[in-house]
Amino acid sequence: MTLQIRPATPADAAFAAPLIQATIGAIGYALTGEAEDEGAARVIAHFFAQPGNRLSAENTLLLEEGGEPLGLAVLYPGDRAEALDEPFRRRLRALGLPDRTEPEATPGELYLDTLAVAPPARGRGLGGRLLEAGVARAVALGLPRVGLLVEDGNPAARLYARHGFVATGPRRVAGKVYTHLARPA
Template sequence: MPPHLRPATPADAAFAAPLIQATIGSIGHTLTGEADNEGAARVIAAFFGQPGNRLSFQNTLILEEDSTPLGLAVLYPGAEADALDEPFRARLRERGLPDRIDPEATPGELYLDTLAVAPHARGRGLGGVLLEGCARQAATLGLLVEEGNPAARLYARQGFLPAGTREVAGHRYTHLTRRGEG
């Protein structure tokens, strides 16, 4: 069976959380209040299994082949970004940490928070399969790419264009958008 997309379930947390953290890096540290990747991935796994946050299974598509997960995409409406970040802000406040989370998404777009392919499955064009699946769901699909990230080449090949820059978690990102099929 060829690779296909399916909605994530809470049971996908063990696959998804480390891959999400490996992809979002410093943003994961900022969201979770954890200084290391392992701690951030643990917190992300807990949030993944819960509804109502940006990294929830509800906002995630899993790319799989023969029932084996190969990659994922986390996406949500930009207009819901503030509400979806509130559970992370609450965690930060509980830990006595600053609860500022820089906005990434903008209203009017379906925001692609995370797109990742497992290391063993890279080089097969699966990132493009994930990106196309996301774009089919959106009139406008938006994402951020950190300066110097090689994924920028994939996004350009898939028709994403720069729409400005932002600083998030102390790093500079280019905001990209792409018109979708609607």
Template sequence: MLCRYPGEVTDVLIRPARPFDAAFAVPLIQATIGRIGYALTGVTDDVAAERTLLGFYPLRGNRLSFEHQFIAQSPTGEPLGLILAYPGEHAEALDDPFRERLHALGLPGRIESEGTPGELYVDTLAVTEAARGQGIGARLLDAAVERAATLGLHQVGLLVEDGNPAARLYARKGFRPAGTRALAGGTYTHLVRDVG
């Protein structure tokens, strides 16, 4: 069943991310994850966090790698948004490169892994400000559900902070609360959606 919402764009391409998407993706990711980016990189401002994350983006085997992302783009190739998702059971290992960085900086390497085994964990969903309200976030969530099914996972999960307007989208796409988590100084609701 195809669902359309007012203002929805119908000709968006969802494609796997590539290393050269870093200049688009990294600032959008950092703007979305904020203090979590600081916790991962050991810095305290967006510019320094972005600089560090640019180094991780083209590398495989870390949570913010291009290999875990899909990019939404217009027919002309303009990037509009992204979704970053990976199997929850890999969360701990995907954070190891960030732990190593923190240790190298002389900082505690404590990073709370976010994913839950058995789910495809949506680490980040972000749409450019100009493209919001056009159904792109919904399309990216659909891509995550398809990815979960391809991997044989039965749930898609994510964390949402209280007051985040994206919670309405998640509810509309079938996500339901499954508990709360403390993370990087904030409290988040764990939402899940069954696949199938």
């Protein structure tokens, strides 16, 4: 069967939300105000179906084979990060929680917020295909680079290095230290 990368739709939320939460972990808790994966994924599913936030379907590419979703990439221009986090800050305020969201993206880049492949589909080079689709999107948007964060020890760092990403410095987000990586588009 043929692999296809297509724009996600709100109907993809049931596949996307748990996979996004499993990938972003502590950041998902910080964004949603939830303390466990199931609750965070439920909130992410709600936001995925809504436009105008960082985890929206409108910012997501879905990789599928024969109509079955296998992976995704959530990408948005770094210049829009502050505005795309506002819906999450509103939710946190409504819950009586601090509404601070640490910046992840850098202005001037297409920020890869989440890259995830479903566990049964891993090891097939699908993450690399999604990365290259992200680079193509950056080119189409006229952005000079793609950036992302990776946690120390994450095996995906090898994938990023193979695709030309290099470290630009540390970032602290949701109480953890990540390394910001970037590559030219």
